[in-house]
Amino acid sequence: MSVLGYFIRLHARRWRWLAGGLLLMLLAVLSGIGLLALSGWFVTATGLTGLLMAAGASVSLDIYRPGAGIRAFAVGRAVFRYGERLLNHEAVLRTLADLRLWVVNGLLPKRRQDLAQLRDGELLNRITTDVDTLDQLFLRLLAPSIVAALGLLAAGLLMAIWAPLTGFLIVVLLLAGSLCCIGWLIWRGHRPGTELAAAQSHFRQQLIASLNAMTELRFFDSDGRYGTALLDTGRHTARLRLQLGQQTALGDSLLTVLSQLAVWLTALFGIALYGDGAISGPILVMLVLTVFALGEILRPLPTAWQQLGRLQWSAVRLFGLRQSDSGPVPDESGSDAPAEQPLRMEQVSFRYRDGQPLCLDAVSLSLHPGDRLAIVGPSGTGKSALLDLLMGELEPLNGRVMLGDTMVNAIPPTRRARQLALLEQRTVLFQGSIADNLLLARPDASDAMLWDVLELVELAEFIDGMPDGLDSQLGPGGGGLSGGQARRLAWARTLLAPGNLLLLDEPTEGLPMDQGRRILERLSASESQRVIVMVSHASAVIPDTFRRLQLIDGHLQPRGDGR
């Protein structure tokens, strides 16, 4: 509950929208009650007056004010309901934005390995599902409960004008009854609810794994045990779902019994009061119909509270995502290190996981302006780790990486980006225009600068030929470009970065050999002042201007030729 409480507090900054939505919701509900209660009073009053008039008595009844009241309540109910839905959706959309920002801000200081997990579609799917579930927290759970409580209170006060004791008793009965009903649902629903959420997540994980492993299952599980187990898990979730659904149905009907019982009791008490002459006939009908209309505001409660388990589950998972280890968060204050500082690696050791052999073993490296360095070696030897360490994205096990006299991983990312630029091994592009993607590296770059880097990676002609040129839109993840084009666009983005140190991780991956080499040669010739460090498993693409080192068994060794 405390985690859910945290998310409820996250709503606090939207309190104006939420309060407005609540108020309109309450007004709509009260109009509905008012409509029925006043109509009942009016019909009874006219009926009694009509009889008296028929009997020849000289009586009069003001039909205009009640009539106007009935019309006002009728129009009010529709108008308030409409306004309530608009306001609440506005609030939900704002909360959704808040939640998404909360996720992004929480993830930003995470370690690189943790962020890399976000490429896993399932984790992403889980995050969005949890965010979408939690954005309903207010509208589905809190708002109906608050409105029910306030509506009950308002109805009780109204009844108290004529029948204080009856009003009090009925409100207490409905309040206590609803609370018991909700409490029972939470108590009974907690275990199956949590189990269901876990079972669904388990089922999802297993199903996706088995779809991906279709060939493996075909040849290593030829009698289909895995598929049978999967179906059993599916049936288990259905059973839990049914159990929860039956509880909700039971809760619903208990609440229906309760609210109808309240009407029955009101009629019973009211008749006694009428017999005593404490209230008139029309008032009696009004009291009964007020309680009659109250049923509507209690109805959403069981379903709302049944969701508590799911909401909690989502809240805990989202919260856990943010709670997991953060990398050190460098302070954003402090001055820029002056440009053209040498980058040094001092006795750095590194391994990805305890128990594995070191992939870097006390490696030292010093880079100066104009350096051209190529590190070769077969894939999987730790070349990418070396670049990530230079970039400050990974923590060395021993030793340190220094930019001038600052530890590189103590430099905040925004400052570091002005000095160092990394082309990752995996091409990452974003939804948006080509220009948007490039400008990520340098927001103030002119079009001429964009065309320059595109020219360098041999993409200018292609983009010039697109109908919208630099403004051509890319789909999610840079969709719409071929693998080679995407690679070169990411490369161009790295070149555009202002830093003096370029780190290129398998830059020619996915490109034809001769094109990769051509671009590297052009790059080496044009960027005379920049330091370029590249790693590659294909030594044939490396131009002769690059000094070559080989990474073997965690050690960097000189290597003369390209073969």
Add this chain to the structure above:
Amino acid sequence: MQADSTTSRPGHEDAAWLSSQITPGARRRLLLATAAGVLAGWLAIVQVGIIAWLVHALLVAGTDAERLTTAFGVWLLTIPLRSAGLAVRDQLALKAALGIREHLRQRLMRQAIDLGPVGLAHIGTGRASAALLDQLDALEGYYARFLPQCVLAVILPLSIIAVAAFLDWLAAALLFLALPLIPLFMALVGMGADAVNRRQFVALERLSGFFLDRLQGLATLRQLGRGADTAAEMRSTTDSYRRRTMSVLRVAFLSSAVLEFFSAAAIAMVAIYVGLGLLGYLTIGPAPELTLFSGLFILLLAPDVFAPLRELAQHYHDRAAALGASRGIRELLEQPSREPPRSAGGAVMPPEPAPVAVRDLRLAYGDSKCFLSGLSFQLDARSSLILTGPSGSGKSSVLQAVMGLLAPAGGSIHIAGQTVGAFRPGGLEAGIGWLGQNPQLLPGSLRDNICLAAPDASEAAIRRAADAAGVSRFADALPDGFDTEIGERGAGISGGEAQRVALARLLLKRPPLVILDEPTARLDPESRQLVLDALRRLTGQCTLLVASHQPEQFDWIRQHLDLRDYAAS
């Protein structure tokens, strides 16, 4: 369903498909659920009738206390009955919906298995899993809530109006006229709202797409120094989407406002009509005959005329969601299999190494272009063959044809002297071990994964296979050893380690025919050496068919076949 409506309105076709999925058991439950709902609705009529009668008896007729007590007693009796009706309705309908869902889930899973890896790759595992998970779940509300409510929304209002007509035909006519006006107005508003709804859906989709897109590349954005800007960008994009969405919702919510307004206006109109009639101000029609009983009864009935419709409107999104989901589900169900059919009582692979004979093989993409033709080779039992050629030359497809995963467009394949179609389902698979370039492990422990084909394997056999495949080398360093959980919850292992686990799985199965598809393509040097050593030891113990674009790694295999020579032009 008329034939023409299915072609002109795709929604009808989807709805027809959805109703054709109702199993007999589910149909019975849905009918009972609807009946229980109708019963509960009728009991509500009885209840308001008793209230009206009580008021009339007390205030006007001056009925004696004994009859009042009886009325109170009957009223009290109806309360649990009506609630029970509602509970039965909800439970039965949910049971029916879950039954339909599980039935469909079984069919879909069977279909996924029948499609096999080739057919599934064609539709995409992402879409297949969406159909099996999210889209199936989207059907629940349609069967459990929307369908029963569809019937209730017709029967209950009409029942109430019939009762009202007994009491006062003019008031009943008033309600009856208001009733069809609602769908009419809703349709008028809805026509715009429908398009608008779709646009909002697209906008929301795009917004989540944007969120996912940025989340996926968060590491890159941070490394570019754009972390803080991303947060700000997300804020402004969501804001602009919100503004657009709200302008859409302002129209979309009008349709529910219309419903709300009409039901409120009808109550108000009935109240005023009854009031004026009771006062004797109205002399038209049956108004002079109104009594407090009939007037109050009609007034209390009026909200219940519209309540079922309002509930239906609330469930309308269940329908839209189900219609959308049904398309994805049908796409998976209707996907044709690309595998050759098997014979039910057919052969099983013999346990000893078997020969493979391929004659004049032709392979094609779907029904269209042929990309390989005239391929023949004879692979004797216990011998080895390596297929070479650049990527795209069809190496994997030839392997798939031999494995019975892809029906050839021509020619023949004989394994152990039988065609693929002569084996019974699972019969061929029992004798084949396969290793690809991208090993897929299942959630569970390392041991579970190694023992997949032989769940009863002895500890010694597991150890032997794990040693031979180089699994023990890293598994022994893990805190839980072979019991280390892998997958989402456990420690991640590297691609090379995963491949060694997959190899151990293969070795433990000891298949007579081993098929390898680029088994070393993505491996680090250590894993590559371990895998190659193990495969070399395997040679001669089984029949071995390998595809690789780096044949020099398998220098002990003498027979080579370059697929470039068989490319169809």
